[in-house]
Amino acid sequence: MSELTDLFEREIDAIAHERVSSGVEIVTHAAHSRRAMTALTVTIDKDGGVDLATCERIAARINRALEAIDLPYSLEVESAGLERPLIRPSDYERFSGKRARIVTSLQIAGGKTHRGILVGLRGETVILATENGELPLPIATIKSANLEYDPRADLQRAKRERKAHGRISG
DSSP states (O other): OHHHHHHHHHHHHHHHHTHHHHOOEEEEEEEEEETTEEEEEEEEEOTTOOOHHHHHHHHHHHHHHHTTSOOOEEEEEEEOOTTOBOOSHHHHHHTTTSEEEEEEEEEETTEEEEEEEEEEEETTEEEEEETTEEEEEEGGGEEEEEEOOOHHHHHHHHHHHHHHTTSSOO
16 A cells, blocks of 8 residues: 555645646545555645546546556545635635634634634634634644635625626616
């Protein structure tokens, strides 16, 4: 398994370093032993979202790199999706102004699950705007975090755009 995972890691690293030209960001990746094979997973993102063709292109590239090794594996390449995980500290800055759900390992302000609008980072602390004001969440306490998709906001934005273009009255 190590030869396969080493080659997989090198290819993931190469894709990550080519982000400037390809626009594809590796959000997460993992290799796990399952029975007699290795399961490889890659989660990707890019500005404007990820389509099926992008997933297929990344999968084909990884498969080409791994074809020299005669070991069984499965490969899954997926989009980070609308509720993209927030992994790196820079993600909290990059997605400031977006709705997020953050789960902490310790109770903060009476709870472990916090929802609000990302304000950004202050040192090693994520700032989340909530109904009760700004909530500081130390990065060290964050167990998981992701963007939180609100379909109502999309519907309201679409309605405003149609109204601005004279397509609906109201």
